[in-house]
Amino acid sequence: MTINDVINALQKAGINPPSEVNSKEVIKLFHEQNGESYTVSTAKMMKFLSALGFSYGNLLDCDRTGLNKALENTLKIDDEPEKSKLRKALDGISDIFVGKSKSGIPFQVTIPDSFEAAQILYSKLCENDCIEIISQDEGVFNPSPDNIVYHTDATDGSKGVDITQADDIWLQFTGKVNPGFYMMVSAENNVLSKDIAILGNFLTDHHGTYYLEATSENIRLDFQSTNYAYYLVFANETLTRFYAVRMDLLSKALPTDCHWLCIDFGTSNTTVGTWKEDQTHEIVAFDDVTSADKKPNCLMPTIAYVLNAGSSGTVKLLFGFEAKKRLIETDYQPKGSIFYNIKQWISADSNYTVSCNDEFNHNIELKVHDIISMFLKYVVEQAEIKLKRHFVKFHFSAPIKLKDRLYAITSKTFNEAEYTVANVQDSLDEGIAIMYERISELREEFRKNPQKNRGDVMIIDCGGGTTDVARCRYAFTSSDVGVKTQIRVCSVNGQYFGGNELTYRIFQLLKIKLSDYYKSGVLSDKIQITSIDDLISTATDDYLNAVDQYITQIIERKDTPFTYYEQLDKASQEAEWVLPTDYANKAIVNGAAMIAQAKRNFNYLWNWAERIKIEFFSGESRATFSFSTDIQTDKALYFYADPSAEHVVPKMNLQKQDSVPDVAINIKELTALLSPQIYYILSIMLLKADGSELIFDDKSMQNTRMLLAGQSCKISLFRDLMKEYIPGRRTRSGKNVKRTAAEMKLSCVKGCIQYLMEKEMLNGETQILTDAPSVIYRVAVNTESFDSEKILLDGRSIKQTDKVKTMNRVEIIQRQLAVGEIQYSVYNNVVSTNDAVSAGAIRIEPDITKYTPFDNLTDLITEITKRSVPGIESYQFEHEGKSESVLSRLETDLHGIESDQNGKLLYFILPNNDGCGFILWQIVKRTEDGKRMYYLFEPSMIDYLKDTVVSRFDGKNCIMRA
Template identity: 30%
Template sequence: MKEENMGLYSYKLHNINEEHKGAYKEKDLRLMTTFQLREICDREKLVKSIVNPLDKEELIRLIMKYRGEKDYRLINFFNEGGLERIEKFIKKSEKHIAKNKTIDYPGKLTIYEEIDLDIYDDYVLKSTEELCEGNVLLVDDSYRVCTVFNIKKIKIENGFTYYLTKGKSVAAFESESRHYSLLLFSEKDSELLFKIYTGESTLSEKVMTIKSLPILQFEIKQLNETVTPLAIDFGTSNTTAGIYIDKEIFNSETVEERIKLIKIMDTTQDVLKITPLIPSIVAIEQIKDGNIKYSFGYDAMKISQKRYLDDGLTIFYDIKRWVSDFEKEEKVIDSNETSTFIKRKDIIKAYLLHIISLADQRFKCKFKKIYISCPSKQRFKFHTLFKEILSDYVVESENILEESVAVLYNTVSELIEKNKYIQGEWYKALIIDCGGGTTDLSGCSFNIKNNRISYELNIETSYENGDTDFGGNNLTFRIMQFIKILMADALSKRDMTIKKAIVDEFNKDIFRSIDKYGISELYSSLNKEYEKAEEIIPTKFQVYETRSKEDYCKVRSNYYFLFDLAERVKKKFFSNPDLLNITLTSSISKEAQDNTILFDKWKLSYMNNGNLKIVKEAPSILLNIYEVTTLIKGDVYNIIRKFLNKLYKNDELYDYSLIKLTGQSCKVEIFRDALKEFIPGKIIEVNRSKRASEEEYELKLACIKGALRYLYDKNFGYADINIQSKTPTLPYIVTAFTHTGEEKVLIKGKEIKKGTISRFADKIILKLYLKSLDNTIKYEYAYNFRREELEKTDAKTIGNLYPNINQHETDNIENNEVKFFAWVEEDLWGFYVLAVLRQDEELYVGKEKFFYFENDEWEKNFFDGLK
């Protein structure tokens, strides 16, 4: 029974005991009047409140939520006895075979065991008349059903294309007769086949008109295992994957011939768009009998866009960050409100297996060798996780490239191809990688020699700096702040001049303002207005966890709605440099142009007399490129300044031959402008493609292409590659306070790798403080010293067990003194703390404890419900 306390309007779903419950399609409901829709609600016991009755759109959503049926019911899953039931029905039915004069179709069909037949296999049906999406039977000459295909209708710019597809779990077999036909049905009969397949219908026969298309050949093949490695670039926002082609002769010298990337369809778009970027997003679709059904990438995004306001279903947007604490469990909920707990590493595993399955499908082979690039600073941890969760595969760990080195290798390969290098000369490069959630700075030195039998490449690399709190999501959030303020202002009719007032706050030399006053001062007014807007359009859904489920879901919907809208604005502006303004509107118009972004107003709620009310008349918002670039300019300059200011002051920047920007966020022109404050523009390489900018992925693809070029050169023996990775520079300080209040540095960047601090022997909680190199406190750790955990020992044993502790450091411990030893563990990207006590001239050691430098507690997370 649904709660009645549902704000200004409500409904409750009665217990339905009747044998018959209606099922309705959205396209049919949209043809009905409001009166007819209310009649359906009454008949189906979907009772709405008499206060503020639901309008037509809300009635449709209510009916679809509880009695909705998918528009096209496709047989693309396994059902016990399903094919047999269809075959029995087809053989008994009276069949009128219509002559085919309109459909052009493939004469040969090949499918592979264990993988789907998808649109990428390019089995196209061409027809002079419109076809409907539905089920297609493959039968032999005695109407034995060999398998079931589907027709998938895909919108392209000038019309529709019809593809023949098939789910991998639908049974298939070859017939001895070898005479095959495809049977096409009307929409109604196709749905009947679905019901017979699932057992919903027991109809034994029917008169049907069928189109029969004879097939010359049908073949089922097995997937063969390949030794070619599958390379994966696991990103915060998007993941890419691909292979190098195992041959030496190509029709041209283009990289695209040697490298093949997995490409997928963006299912969130109305018009067909194929992209190599796979969003690193996971949705929990169904939890049943302890098993979890996931959706990934664009399919997960589509679920997010289509879900109802009060759906609690879980969607994860930031799974790469989980690697720092992959054993932690997450609570997950599906659309039926079923919940369970699952470890983060299992969700990451499911996502990576999905990527591998896409590769199997696209390249028609089974991959066993997996090659995943990783961040410099957490190389060990990433590969510990990957080897554990992908235990059925051979995960390369010896010759793995760090992400920054993969980017550099892509550049080195281009220099070789274009012959733009001097034999044996050393070059220095800085690589700034701004991804979706983090930004990293890496330094590299390299030289190239063209020897008699191969190229010799010597590469030295080091991680120099990083910011786990800055990435493309920061830029999206700034735009979201602006949109939320403008939306709230329009809904409340509070201050119609707020837009001009905000932009005027940035009417200054932003770069010099940050140099003088810092970043916080620049954005203080914007942040204050954003907090005011929270009173009208709340987005901090974590605050609503203890309130009604309806309010929580509405506030959560507000945040994701606005963040998604801001992301669309960012992508549209920065993929099209000629675009000057964008209109955000919920009103569908035939005159809608390229500069219009349509949004679903039903996902937005606002405060009205203390109640959250769904927006019915959504305001239209006009944004221009000047406003958006002005908003994000300070953030971009601040991160560049953080990375380069010290190098600039020390006159070290001119030692670099090139500074390379990589990562999708770096295509924003402001990055180049910010860099020009420190270096000449001619040594900045952004690697922009000559293709239309709207289709440009080069910045994101630099890493995966570099990894694949490396594998190609190494496996063919074209290059003798020597890579030396220096110990990553630690961008943190760890401190503690003495009893006199003096702050003591225990660990600091490259300079101090270990330290000690002492206390009087008692039950002690030692507080340790993690700071950035600019002395900003990031996090507070606590080490609990407990006497009951102590074990008697001696100085020699301590020295043998802990090489970071020297004997003279334990010899000088006095009676009743506890000395805490802290030391860096670079491989794990964290540090250990160990307590040693001297009591009655004897030494006792406590339990060592490990602390990660980066964790969920302090890293900025735009999806934590507190923004």
């Protein structure tokens, strides 16, 4: 290069040339300092080097000191004088700067944690000329084309829609990029705006492609502007240089989609989907942000995490994968409350609250229905972000017994005028939804072969925390508009058993093995790891016989608990003294520090138990899972333990155990461990709802096919053990015999999509009839003497066939109208025998002014009928050798009870209209001026399900439960 080349390059970079142009003087321009900063900015230096023909790509990963060094070593001016003196001069300059590594940015740079902080950083970078604008001609970057940023189309102001990997806005860059943040700024004539428009971060695929992501609150584009020229401003890995590259953006309003958005709100995972104009299903794949290499997943974890709860108006919760990510980021020791099974709260009272704490030591009471509402809003928002459409119609599927409860929550959550939530009558419960996808296939078979016009299917849906059984009968007939389909469904059984119980058994075994390892003092010659044979019998006949005997005792109502896992439970309780995981167990865990340590033990161990379950029973099962070889590289692998295993309360703080245990769990152990639990779940679920006999002992069920749904049913043991009841061929689900766990979980949402799409397209006619759900409980009240109970409602007496509905006569209790309580106990007819699963008391209100008066008993009965189990007017009972109407007898009995001026309190119990609980009715009957009057108190609705939930996430696994 010549002196003129150097002068021209300096002028292009906006740098005044020195009075004498030679290598020494030019290099001094870039080394010379003004205080603690360089006189010539890095941006101008790179313009100079680029103008001289230096390769930009070779200099991207240098800091300022490295750039100066590169200039020293490569600048050669061919026509400068006194070349022989140059080397010595350069050496002198090098001596001046040795050890003074500088970034070229005259202020401290940190990753901005807010839009406002990013704006301040950007302003400083501009003021100090720190942003290097790189031309496309340099060949060091490649931006994605046709980039669209969406926004809501609202009259009160548009709002940006989150940018995610699904938007496919990306940058390929040859240098190392800091993924922590980027800023997008608009440009006019290649001059950068003073204000940033977007603050976001990169998601890298580790192959040189950086996907742009940003949350809606950090997208502040001018959506009315037609400008599409923007520059992406980002930093190198060490935050020592900043680059700006051209990236064109278009903004579009999020289009409104009038198709239904279907949400399957699951215990462990939630799925969402809709359909496209070509009638193909579109399932939402959520971003799994737990790590950079995770692919989008259609199963969103149903998890809520309390991040900030400074006040009820500013509560910030994380959900799904974001909550799971936060759990990992906190090293499985979250300071905020984390909730794994929020679905159980559907049946809770609308005012029921839970105590929550956040990461800043705030404590707040939150209504559980509000948490559900926030979660469902988040799910809808994420669906809109992923599908880039605004939805106004929502369909929520739920177990048949919870449809009314879920609709009450969702209709309140989406109560704006623009939204529509499918009501109870027009929405599918989970049983029908799972079946409907198969119904569509069967309808096509009917079109080809009219003889295949009806059938009977039993559905077992085993998810993470619940298992439901429903019976579905279908019939097809031809009509002028296509095929007419009639579906009749009835909920047969439903219990809180599921995949979490399987995870818990693995959790117990891991905990026992780990405690054996740690209490040995980690000395190989002392390690005595408990064998699976010491915990449970591994002989197949043993567990089959044990479960069969237990089921027989339930049918006979003998009070014998299921004790097959008794030794495992005892060993797990003993292991608690070494490796505490029950953070709510005050008998062992005391103090904030130990509670945090026990929580950490639980969260981390549960995570690994879940991973082992999934790995072992995926399509490609493995033989052994070893701590020393499979998870020794996991940075989080440590526990807090007390190797002494002393039964001393209070314990001192636990010791951190970093050693990797040389223990393993194999497929043989897992099969022996889980088979009894699965067979137990199946046996319980296949009991009739009244616990009287196995479903398949009924002759009418002999030709019924079985459909397995829910991700837990993917485990091959389910199908193997089902053969104990029915031939294997009858458990096939149709065309898709080999389905992944995700596909089985998606059965529900796909069925909803198919039903609503066909209904909207007027494809034939579908009639869905829902029978009253089975009542699987009985309720007793204490008598006046409080030393005995009287059964007022027994689900075993409530039976429904095609021809007749029967139940027991309604029992009426009489008491004086005075201050007091009605004490009741609830029993589960299927799982439990003589142990109450919940109990409570209802206050007697003696103030007659708080009651609604009725002078006509028939009107009172009509009011009671509205809130009772559907079709109660058709229920009969046997009385004096003939059938009599239950309601007519209730009216007769109420009429026949004597009363006086003081009044008499009468109360009785009937199942409520959703079958999920029961109502205790209080009536005061008294005589006024010779006339009989009836006063009805506000009915007391009680949900037996709410109190029967045994959560595996409440820190009480080893505590004996009442």
